[in-house]
Amino acid sequence: MNHDMKLPRGTTDVVSTHSVFGAPCWVSLTSRDLETTEGFYAAVLGWEWRPARLGDRFRMAVVDDTPVAGIAAVASMWQMAVAWTPYFAVASADEAVARAQERGGTAAVGPLSFPPGRAALLADRDGAAFGIWEGELFSDWESWRRASPAFIRLHTRDAFDAAIFYGEILDWASDRPGCCEVTYEGGEVVLRSRGEIVARIESGALGAAPDPTIRPHWQVHFAVSDVSACARAAEIHGGSVLSKSGDEAVLRDPDGAQFTVTSRPSR
Numbered sequence: 001m002n003h004d005m006k007l008p009r010g011t012t013d014v015v016s017t018h019s020v021f022g023a024p025c026w027v028s029l030t031s032r033d034l035e036t037t038e039g040f041y042a043a044v045l046g047w048e049w050r051p052a053r054l055g056d057r058f059r060m061a062v063v064d065d066t067p068v069a070g071i072a073a074v075a076s077m078w079q080m081a082v083a084w085t086p087y088f089a090v091a092s093a094d095e096a097v098a099r100a101q102e103r104g105g106t107a108a109v110g111p112l113s114f115p116p117g118r119a120a121l122l123a124d125r126d127g128a129a130f131g132i133w134e135g136e137l138f139s140d141w142e143s144w145r146r147a148s149p150a151f152i153r154l155h156t157r158d159a160f161d162a163a164i165f166y167g168e169i170l171d172w173a174s175d176r177p178g179c180c181e182v183t184y185e186g187g188e189v190v191l192r193s194r195g196e197i198v199a200r201i202e203s204g205a206l207g208a209a210p211d212p213t214i215r216p217h218w219q220v221h222f223a224v225s226d227v228s229a230c231a232r233a234a235e236i237h238g239g240s241v242l243s244k245s246g247d248e249a250v251l252r253d254p255d256g257a258q259f260t261v262t263s264r265p266s267r
Helices: 034-045 093-102 141-147 159-170 227-236
Strands: 024-030 048-051 058-063 066-072 083-089 106-114 117-123 129-135 149-156 181-185 188-193 196-203 217-224 240-244 248-252 258-263
Touching: 024 129, 024 141, 024 149, 034 048, 034 058, 034 066, 034 227, 066 141, 083 217, 083 258, 093 106, 093 117, 093 129, 093 159, 106 129, 129 217, 149 159, 159 188, 159 196, 217 227, 227 240, 227 248, 227 258
Parallel strands: 024 066, 083 129, 149 196, 217 258
Antiparallel strands: 024 083, 048 058, 058 066, 106 117, 117 129, 149 217, 181 188, 188 196, 240 248, 248 258
8 A cells, every 4th residue: 555655765757557557566464462573573674764744653665765664563453464465557436346246255444535536445256355546656656666576466266267356356468558468378377567567377276275385375575685584584573484586585573473484587
């Protein structure tokens, strides 16, 4: 959720969700303990922190002066799950929420006004949480993409069914100029915006599974230069390593939120 509306220093052009509609444009973490969360992600991902305008429970993570993520220490107060949530750019928050509800999704929060925009927190038909954002972005979309997630992946019951659900809400593969492109590659549904892979959807999650890691959910993948170093830092600072391969590791922070670190592609 857009916790701080201040653009990074040096930015003069306002970029809105109309320019990248349907694409992921932000990620936000709900946590219980702000100080612990700040220390963990500073150590693991090298993030710096700024205060946010919504109050003392909110912080903005920045990398090289580019805002990359929001942290909200409201999980206990608002009875919310501790989790990373991706937000998608929409032209109209009201319309997107209505579309989601018409197709079997649910609205948990909003739409609410956070000038200069509006946000809502939703769940799809299988219970995976996601957000939508209408309004100004922090900076140009390409800068956020370079500084923050490599991509996001939806683990869901049926990838094709999910792609239809999200496509109808977010205008994927529509007739609108600039919409996201959807393809099927290597057993996954792949979402591209401006030619870049921004999301993947894979089948196989189990809605009634006792283990939340295999229930339908969106997983945020952060690009890093050293996966092994991030995994070691996570364990040292109170987190854990759920799995690790050569170029990827699934980590859990001290509050229980899971995320993935992926080797940054060479440019």
